[in-house]
Amino acid sequence: MEILVYGIGGVGGYFGGRLANAGLNVSMIARGEHLKQIQDHGLEVESIKGDFRVKPKMATSDVAEVPTPDLIILGIKSWQIPSVAAELKTIIGENTVILPLQNGADNYEKLVEILPKKNVLAGLCFIVSYVEKPGKIKHASYEPKIVFGEADNSKSDRVMQIHDILDEAGIENNIPDSIQLEIWKKFLFICTVSGIGGLTRVPIDKIRDSEYLYKMMRDSAKEINEIGKAKGIPLTEKHLEMVFEIINSQPEGTTASTQRDIMNGKPSELENFNGFIVREGEKLGLKTPVNRFIYECLKPMETEARNSSQ
Ligand SMILES: NC(=O)C1=CN([C@@H]2O[C@H](COP(=O)(O)OP(=O)(O)OC[C@H]3O[C@@H](n4cnc5c(N)ncnc54)[C@H](OP(=O)(O)O)[C@@H]3O)[C@@H](O)[C@H]2O)C=CC1
Ligand SMILES: CC(C)(CO)C(=O)C(=O)O
Secondary structure, three states, X not given: OEEEEEOOOHHHHHHHHHHHHOOOEEEEEOOHHHHHHHHHHOEEEEEOOOOEEEOOOEEEOOHHHOOOOOEEEEXXXXXXXXXXXXXXXXXXOOOOEEEEOOOOOOHHXXXXXXXXXXXEXXXXXXXXXXXXXXXXXXXXXXXXXXXXXXXXXXXXHHHHXXXXXXXXXXXXXXXXXXXXXXXXXXXXXXXXXXXXHHXXXXXXXXXXXXXXXXXXXXXXXXXXXHHHHHOOOOOOHHHHHHHHHHHHHOXXXXXXXXXXXXXXXXXXXXXXXXXXXXXXXXXXXXXOHHHHHHHHHHHHHHHHHHHHOO
């Protein structure tokens, strides 16, 4: 099986690295100094699950150079999906399967606006990892896991085959009964903590310590839950409570990856998180005042981050 991992950051680098290290045919799309280091010295992964260095079958910045992939794993940020999907359209084969691992609730929908539905799966992942320096990925904490499935949640031969490959590479994975519910459960958590975390610029324990901010976080989560429900996702009050159990059990100092991007003045997934909730609320006729407040407060900084990264 030919596997292409597009985007060798925290997520693509860890999971792509594990697959390559298991001896699978993995090609990697990276760029700049990171690509050069991977080409010259292989990809280094320092992980709480064991360190390794691996030479992928190919590392390039040009998708046209890679063999037609059977499986493409997307390790890019969610706002990069439209441009990357347009690029992939030129190289996929009849049976290529594309697996997105991004945070965000509408990555599948964005992909199928550009790519044939039959080529696209839905998915997400759990890990805390990042590019420590060009050529090196650091997996700092969290038991890594991929959750994925067909859009109709059928246990097709191809998802079972991917499940076997992930198992072979020692990557914990799960094909749930409803991938849409799993995506929204994670989104409910990540959107809740990232927006308010990015705005207050403090870790989760400091937000928990403030009665005012904790209530604001709950109100934000309630709005996200309502939007999900209105879109037909079987979210309930139980899911809201589960998210707050997770929030309440996070150790001191915890920040989410999107919150860190916001705090570091980098382009972030703000548009795909709180911005998405605001726009969906408008479409559905549901008010989202807390998410709008967070979004509008962070938007000028996001615009500046994007302008200065070009
Ligand atoms: N990191 C984490 O711990 C977790 C992240 N997630 C989610 O996973 C997704 C990916 O996040 P993460 O891995 O942290 O992001 P990173 O920024 O670490 O990785 C994205 C990578 O894609 C590369 N890339 C983007 N466009 C191109 C291109 N055209 N050509 C070549 N390379 C490209 C980037 O390169 P460059 O740096 O040059 O732009 C970067 O190396 C996000 O949706 C995030 O929310 C989910 C769970 C945990
Ligand atoms: C919450 C966590 C660490 C789980 O994978 C995550 O997705 C993120 O920080 O982006």
